[in-house]
Amino acid sequence: GEDVEQSLFLSVREGDSSVINCTYTDSSSTYLYWYKQEPGAGLQLLTYIFSNMDMKQDQRLTVLLNKKDKHLSLRIADTQTGDSAIYFCAESRNARGYQKVTFGIGTKLQVIP
Amino acid sequence: DTEVTQTPKHLVMGMTNKKSLKCEQHMGHRAMYWYKQKAKKPPELMFVYSYEKLSINESVPSRFSPECPNSSLLNLHLHALQPEDSALYLCASSQDSSEQFFGPGTRLTVL
Numbered sequence: 521g522e523d524v525e526q527s528l529f530l531s532v533r534e535g536d537s538s539v540i541n542c543t544y545t546d547s548s549s550t551y552l553y554w555y556k557q558e559p560g561a562g563l564q565l566l567t568y569i570f571s572n573m574d575m576k577q578d579q580r581l582t583v584l585l586n587k588k589d590k591h592l593s594l595r596i597a598d599t600q601t602g603d604s605a606i607y608f609c610a611e612s613r614n615a616r617g618y619q620k621v622t623f624g625i626g627t628k629l630q631v632i633p
Numbered sequence: 634d635t636e637v638t639q640t641p642k643h644l645v646m647g648m649t650n651k652k653s654l655k656c657e658q659h660m661g662h663r664a665m666y667w668y669k670q671k672a673k674k675p676p677e678l679m680f681v682y683s684y685e686k687l688s689i690n691e692s693v694p695s696r697f698s699p700e701c702p703n704s705s706l707l708n709l710h711l712h713a714l715q716p717e718d719s720a721l722y723l724c725a726s727s728q729d730s731s732e733q734f735f736g737p738g739t740r741l742t743v744l
Contacts (some may be wrong), residue, residue: 563735
């Protein structure tokens with residue numbers, strides 16, 4: 521079955537770069553996602569990458585995908601205190617008219633001022 | 634409009650109550666989802682509707698009853714819940730096989 525793994529916790533200083541890593545097992549994944557969840561809030565889609573891409577950059581965010589190793593990473597440049605949240609890695613595969621999404625356990629990012 | 638809205642934001646109910654959670658999107662998405670999220674855990678899929686038909690029921694107890702009145706609305710009817718059902722209930726939508734957008738969730742407490 522599908523499995524997504526990520527580390528539980530990351531602490532960085534404000535202004536440094538953060539790198540959150542994730543591994544997945546499903547070779548038929550179509551999308552790989554990064555969602556951000558602040559305390560008490562829903563999930564915010566931060567960015568995503570198609571499984572046939574290897575990199576995507578969006579302002580301070582860089583997503584790298586190594587499809588051979590099934591490894592996904594999210595780099596946040598110039599990390600700010602507002603970036604403190606839980607970051608969920610997720611992979612999806614197409615089903616009949618919908619997406620089947622599998623989430624990792626979430627990495628809690630703590631930004632130290 | 635890239636928004637999924639959910640009401641109410643918070644809900645407290647007793648074990649004998651009947652209540653409903655509502656979800657709405659106006660992005661023209663034809664797939665809508667209910668997830669349950671417990672504290673410090675990832676979301677768990679409960680139900681998927683595709684083109685207003687129930688496609689997936691992840692062995693959810695019958696005290697949770699989903700309904701999709703039209704392509705923009707998704708309801709979750711609650712009856713005779715247990716305290717362990719207290720959680721954040723998240724709705725999401727996607728256009729077929731595109732990315733999923735999540736609503737802010739309803740924080741449910743069952744007393």
